[in-house]
Amino acid sequence: xxxxxxxxxxxxxxxxxxxxxxxNARMGLxxxxxTGIVGAMIGGWVFSxxxxxxxxxxxxxxxxxxxxxxxxxxxxxxxxxx
Numbered sequence: 729x730x731x732x733x734x735x736x737x738x739x740x741x742x743x744x745x746x747x748x749x750x751x752n753a754r755m756g757l758x759x760x761x762x763t764g765i766v767g768a769m770i771g772g773w774v775f776s777x778x779x780x781x782x783x784x785x786x787x788x789x790x791x792x793x794x795x796x797x798x799x800x801x802x803x804x805x806x807x808x809x810x
């Protein structure tokens with residue numbers, strides 16, 4: 729995947745995760761993109777540890793993996809901040 733694809737997938741995944749976790753009002757575009765990209769790495773690692781596949785390209789499976797990883801990332805950050 730190219731850098732533009734990572735940015736788009738990361739932005740969408742980060743935005744979806746921020747809606748799921750209720751942090752959408754505090755996060756901007758760049759925070760959503762960063763959360764989504766790091767979340768894709770976390771999600772890929774988690775899914776591969778469970779025997780699945782990680783991010784495979786620009787498709788619904790990769791969006792699901794990145795969103796799950798982003799939710800995990802936001803949850804960890806919220807736990808550290810409290």
